[in-house]
Amino acid sequence: MYVAVKGGERAIDNAHAWLAEERRGDPEVAELDVAQIREQLALAVNRVMTEGSLYDPDLAALAIKQSRGDLIEAIFLIRAYRTTLPRIGHSRPVETGVMACDRRVSATFKDVPGGQVLGATFDYTHRLLDFKLMAEGEVPEAAKADPRQEPTPHVTSFLNKEGLIQSEAQGEVSGEQTPPDLTREPLELPANRALRLQALTRGDEGFILSMAYSTQRGYGNSHAFVGELRIGRVAVEMDIPELGFAIEIGEVELTECETVNKFAGSKVEPPQFTRGYGLTFGQTERKAISMALVDRSLRSKELGVEVSNSPAHDEEFVLYHCDNIQATGFLEHIKLPHYVDFQSEMELVRKMRAEIAAGQAQDSAQEAAQ
Template sequence: MYVAVKGGERAIANAHAWLNEERRGDPAVPQMSVAQIREQMALAVNRVMAEGSLYDPDLAALAIRQARGDLIEAVFLIRAYRTTLPRLGTSVPVRTGAMAVDRRISATFKDLPGGQVLGPTFDYTHRLLDFADAAAMDPAPAGDPGPDADPGSPAGPHPDPMPHVTQILDRDGLIERVAPDDTPAPDLTREPLELPASRALRLQALARGDEGFLLSLAYSTQRGYGRTHAFVGELRIGRVPVQMEIPELGFAIQIGEIELTECETVNQFKGSRLEPAQFTRGYGLVLGQSERKAIAVSLVDRALRWQELAEDDTGAPAQDAEFVLSHCDNIQATGFLEHIKLPHYVDFQAELELVRRLRTEAETALQEAAE
């Protein structure tokens, strides 16, 4: 904010008042509640939570309403609020293998231990506008599942834990094994990004990066800009318990649960003189239900591992860690982009004076040459 500009204070106050009116919309239309946004716009809520680095569906829904549906502005609101919260402790790593899954699919094996669980997905819809949905605004009576309900479909998450699909390949030594790393990862929400970044830090930055930016980068790797030809080894969505170690007790207790989307891709690797031919992994883990982003993160993660796997640098953007990590954060990008609409009167006057002087010098030189 340019506090030196005093004459615009009244105009700014009026702009805020007008914004409040526009946010409310037509008073004759019922106002959308936070609960409605949370329950009926869950995917938008999940994106705001993921990119805002704060798991709280109610706050994310409130931010979306306050931002008039601008998700990046909502992410900004969530991150700003997050900075005011004290940190009471650190949870232990979650075990996604024990996830109570709502959706779990694999593009590599048809028959899986636990089976394929399609879950709630747009994948098999016809992508046609449902005008009947707009017309049927009256909710079904309590206890009535409605005419479109499938009485044979299972309700709730899959009750039994499901092993990861890559364990099938790992059992036969066909996929790289990831050595456990107990080194604490830096906290990107409290410490600035430093390069070169470890894989743990890269995954953290990608998990809260802008979905659209990561989608474009992932798409570029599929088109040849990054040497990544991936299969979705497994995509799972569900809830996992969150535990925290209590020093006074000497053991960890469950403090809640969160919804996560996890994607592990299987990628080709021809091997080297030191490593036999095997598959390699790409990994993505995102707060909430956000499978498009989780897949994108896993593709970009694999592309960024080219040095670790002794592959050639093709010059693809997705292989450039500095480019990817420095530009994937939508709040930093928004701040830098939108600051140019704020007053730059002094800077522009200096540029204007320079252009006038250069034009005058050029005209003088032309006149002298003509003489």
């Protein structure tokens, strides 16, 4: 018999009203507005856009405010909103080679054309709390120099000239080749690389970071160099059917990481470097580097490298557990009422105990009789 139980409405309404009050916090303290979050918590906004899989800084900032700074909850809000949007179309593949770079570093070549451009980075800071930020104050303007005029080619293109690194498989350059889309088709395995990259971009930063770290520590060992890390803006172009040509529909900030791994060669391939690739929205470099390492790790099979039992070599393990919204949904549902489920479990445990007790009583009765 199933009995529906009602009666939570008032409690729920009151809980939500209190949530709103707690979100606001002490009314004596000035309220945060969405523009402040967008401008001053930009890296949180970037993470929400990347894992929410929607580039819209204002919406991501709103989601962070609504979720009281719980970024996974904010990502959940963005994913839910995203599903309400009609799909207008898809862009041409963005050309990161002509990115207007705010930052571009290579750990493999010192004197790379275009140079080592540090950008606005936490690297080389001392990680000491800056108490000046607790006081209001003007920030001195950043230094300027003559803008670089030289092109900033991908670092891996130099290795490619010597044939020292594998080439990327070319798709239809016009972008007509349709890559699989996780937002349209459920994930099925084995996944091709395009699908894996989409899943990794959306995947939880912490999970991808840990998977990448595990490969560095020896679980599916692969020693990666950051061939290049670049952050900057690229134009987004889309073919407009009613116009019959492509126009720029906007500009997005991206982080791109290319890693190179030594590859001893196989029966069919000479020794060379292999590639891992990470691409994320906004300035999100920890995520992009992690993604590149995990991408390379999941390519082991197609590269003919020995595949270990390590988690980072296991496509099913990585792809089915990297999405924090799926994980949160399944994990957190167990806090919701399971009264009937649990009652049946209780009944079962009581019955088993009664059976064992009855068995024991019978045994001792038999022993006594003997």
